[in-house]
Every structure is written in structure tokens, then in C-alpha cells.
Amino acid sequence: MSIDTMELxxxxxxxxxxxxxxxxxxxxxxxxxxIGLFFDRLRKEEPVHYCRESHVGPFWSITKFDDxxxxxxxxxxxxxxxxxxxxxxxxMHSVEGALELEMFIAMDPPKHDQQRKAVTPAVxxxxxxxxxxxxxxxxxxILDDLPxxxxxxxxxxxxxxxxxxxxxxxxxxxWEERRKLTRWSDVTTAAPETGIVASYEARREExxxxxxxxxGLWDQRVNEPPRNDLISxxxxxxxxxxxxxxxxxxxxxxxxxxxxDTTRNSISGGVLALNQNPDEYRKLNDDPSLxxxxxxxxxxxxxxxxxxxxxxxxxxxxxxxxxxxxxKVVMWYLSGNRDDTVIDQADRFIIDRKNPRHHLSFxxxxxxxxxxxxxxxxxxxxxxxxxxxxxxxxxxxxxxxxYSTLVRGITKLPVRLHAR
Amino acid sequence: xxxxxxxxSDGTRREVEIAEGETAREAALFNGVPGIDGDxxxxxxxxxxxxxxxxxxxxxxxxxxxxxxxxxLLQFAEGASEYSRLACQIPMEAAMExxxxxxxxxxx
Numbered sequence: 001m002s003i004d005t006m007e008l009x010x011x012x013x014x015x016x017x018x019x020x021x022x023x024x025x026x027x028x029x030x031x032x033x034x035i036g037l038f039f040d041r042l043r044k045e046e047p048v049h050y051c052r053e054s055h056v057g058p059f060w061s062i063t064k065f066d067d068x069x070x071x072x073x074x075x076x077x078x079x080x081x082x083x084x085x086x087x088x089x090x091x092m093h094s095v096e097g098a099l100e101l102e103m104f105i106a107m108d109p110p111k112h113d114q115q116r117k118a119v120t121p122a123v124x125x126x127x128x129x130x131x132x133x134x135x136x137x138x139x140x141x142i143l144d145d146l147p148x149x150x151x152x153x154x155x156x157x158x159x160x161x162x163x164x165x166x167x168x169x170x171x172x173x174x175w176e177e178r179r180k181l182t183r184w185s186d187v188t189t190a191a192p193e194t195g196i197v198a199s200y201e202a203r204r205e206e207x208x209x210x211x212x213x214x215x216g217l218w219d220q221r222v223n224e225p226p227r228n229d230l231i232s233x234x235x236x237x238x239x240x241x242x243x244x245x246x247x248x249x250x251x252x253x254x255x256x257x258x259x260x261d262t263t264r265n266s267i268s269g270g271v272l273a274l275n276q277n278p279d280e281y282r283k284l285n286d287d288p289s290l291x292x293x294x295x296x297x298x299x300x301x302x303x304x305x306x307x308x309x310x311x312x313x314x315x316x317x318x319x320x321x322x323x324x325x326x327x328k329v330v331m332w333y334l335s336g337n338r339d340d341t342v343i344d345q346a347d348r349f350i351i352d353r354k355n356p357r358h359h360l361s362f363x364x365x366x367x368x369x370x371x372x373x374x375x376x377x378x379x380x381x382x383x384x385x386x387x388x389x390x391x392x393x394x395x396x397x398x399x400x401x402x403y404s405t406l407v408r409g410i411t412k413l414p415v416r417l418h419a420r
Numbered sequence: 421x422x423x424x425x426x427x428x429s430d431g432t433r434r435e436v437e438i439a440e441g442e443t444a445r446e447a448a449l450f451n452g453v454p455g456i457d458g459d460x461x462x463x464x465x466x467x468x469x470x471x472x473x474x475x476x477x478x479x480x481x482x483x484x485x486x487x488x489x490x491x492x493l494l495q496f497a498e499g500a501s502e503y504s505r506l507a508c509q510i511p512m513e514a515a516m517e518x519x520x521x522x523x524x525x526x527x528x
Binding site: 069072113116120124125358364366368370373 | 457459460461463464465466467468489492493495496498525526527528
């Protein structure tokens, strides 16, 4: 059942709506990609907005860049704790039969800090340098196998494949079975109503299967000399080698989930943005060194996670509004990334922008995306290799978007490749 | 103006000048010193302007204080040490004339 109607929201209708009736939690607004019109209005008229009724209950929307920054860096007032609802607009529920995974993204200090510190070295820049040649070699294979001049779905053949390939490389995961990683990522975040799993029991079983698989890899690598893959690193590092198994699994899955949808949709979103902005595509073809600044601009433009949520631990004032203890506070990164009081010409995709990394897509403060440099590395490699091979990745039809309030996803993107 | 020297991980020294009242982050960015990213804009929110204060300067600049935002962020940074600070949190005052800061190989 759909949560809301699928009718198209026109700009006039949105402008005429009473402001306190605006509800930006409706997934169809994201699927139809009309959500930006709602955020434009909120930023202008009511940048800290209270929605009394919605399918996820009452919530505050924080829509301006600086207010989002203030909430994101104030973890003493704004909690990420799973038991209070966690980090997304939809509460994390304790469901019977579900496997409760411990992930530090939904924890507050001090536990958050200990766990994050234990796994951070896996994606630290110096380790990424060691992995770069393998990631590049595998990206080249995928791109070399693509058909020229023939229409195909970029999401399935490239975005998913490249992201999965990188994950498999990071974990040194058995190559032929790499789509298991994609599946486990989907299962980790799935509730039965998504259709991905039949029930919470089925989800639990699949995650236990995942746990056993990783235990096998761990047991094998703990007895071998240390290598550069994440499992070997975690099996040998003093901070992680004695981690309780469910904690190890939770953190492993967090790395898989964190690197899956996000990068996938930035790969697709970049192709779409360049096609919608042909002058920028021309700039890129004339000067591929612009890939360095284009990559963070793609991540801003796409904003693959639309928001993060916090729960207020005490009363607090933001933008003249009184937040009460226990209130749900949603930081709309997608809106803050279009705030033209902070970002010059924020509604334009500009690949040679100054300060391109000054965006909200990774969040800020102690929960800032741990894989942010890995995300940039992947996108840089991919665009360098695309540029060498193809004069244009031409979008040949309408993209299809994901029905989700959290993941700003592109599910289908028909393209045709032009050889260089 | 205040003079600051940034030392790269390969040993290259760059002496730059910055107006009083700015921070060491601006001293690097305004003068094109490589290796300081400063993604968040100087808000003590991203830890991508990580520097190691030269040991001869650390007492004057001051060390990280446990429990404060700067220390909370830097605990996750690659290669953080007892001399680690965020450049955006080092105000450039006359007393900082001649300050020496070491830039890590990578920002994270």
C-alpha cells in the first residue's frame, strides 16, 4: 500500500499550501523528485518547521545549512541513540524476531567513540592508497565489457557492479560470490514491507548466514600473515581482534551498508547531472583534471542520504523555535545543500566550483561519514576511467527514482555509450 | 601580519603570512599551502585541517582538552598525536609570530 497519493505536486499547489500542512516525510515526493520545491519554500518561509502529523509521527525539519551544522555538531543535546529512535526519520523499532545489530552510527559517546576508533583505520587514507590499484583494475574490466552504441541500464550494469566490486576488494571477498554483499546490505536495512525479506525471522536467518560466512573468512585470515583487506586488518589489530562477534558483525555490516547505496547513487547521479548540464559535460571533456572538484560536487548534488535524524535530550532553541525534550529533529542535508545563503548558486551543478567539499552530504561532527575519502576515491577512479574510454555517457530515457525518504536513489537510468 | 611556517610530510617548508584575527586554517588556505582541506569552513566540525604543532610551540598554542569538540573529532583522525590540533582552532595573534605547524600526509 502506498503511504500517500501519487499525484504530481505542481509549484503552484506547493506555494498555495498552508505551511503547517507541509509534510516532507512522504516518500513519493522523493520518487517524483518534487521535494526540492517544498524545501525551497521551507528555507524561505519557515526554515525550522514543525510537522504535527505524518506517517512517521510529529517531527521538526531543519532546512538551512548553518542550523543543520549546529545540530550535527551538538551530540550532547541531539542524540543518535537507537533506543530513542536512532538516526532516520522512521524510528528504529525493536521487533521481536529481529536480530539486533549494534552499530556505532546509532550510538552516543562513549561507546560510539570506542567502536568507531576500532574500525576507522580500515578506511583511513593511507590504507586506501594500498587498495587503489586493485579498485582501478577491476573498474577498468567492468567498463571494458560495456557495449558501445547500444541502450542499457547504467544502474544495473555499472553503478551496482562498481560499488559491489569495491566492497569485494575492500574485504578481499570471494570474487564470484560478491553479489552476496549487495544482498546482505539490502537485507540489513530491510523491513518486511519493502518486499526484500518475507519476515523479520527470514531477515534474521539471512544475517546469521552472513555472520557465519564472515566468521569463516575471519578464521582463515586470523591464522595468516596480516594483509590490507578489512577482515585481515580487523582480525589482527589490537583494538578489534577481540571484538565480540555480534559487534564485529554489526560494524562490518555498517561498512557494507555505508558503502553501498550511497556510492551507487552518486555514480548514477553524476551521469544524470552531466547530461542535464551539457556545458558542464563539455568542460569535463575539455579538462579532465576537473574530476577532482567534480567528485565532491556530484556528492553535494546527489546528496545520496537525504537526511539524518536526532532526538533532543533537552529543550533547545534553533532558528527561534523551541525544541522540546524527546522531539524528533530531522536535518535535511538535501535542503541544506541547496541553501544559497551559504553555497553560491546552490541550485546549479558546477564542476569547477570553489570549495566544493563545503557540503553536508557526509554530515559533520563525530558522526561524519567515516568513508568520505573512500567515496571520493571510488568516484575519482571511475570518472578517470570513463573519461579515457567514452566521449559521452548519453542518458536516453527518463530515470526512475527510489520510493524512499532516506536514500535518494536512482533505480533505472537508460544510457548509450559513445566511444572516444 | 603574522608569519607561520607549514612543514609538509616530505619536509618542504612554506613560510606564509596571515592577518591577525584569522586562524591557521586560513593561513594555509589563503596561501595555497597543500594538505589542509578544511571541508567544514572552519567550524570545528570535520577534522580535515589537522596539523601537528611543532613540539617547541605546543605549550604556547595549547594542547587538546579532553571532552571538547576538537579532541572528540581528532580522536578518529589518522596519525593523531599529543601535538595534534585543528588549524581552524588556532587563532593567529601577534604572540604566534614564527609558529611552526607540520601537515600530515593525508587529511581524513
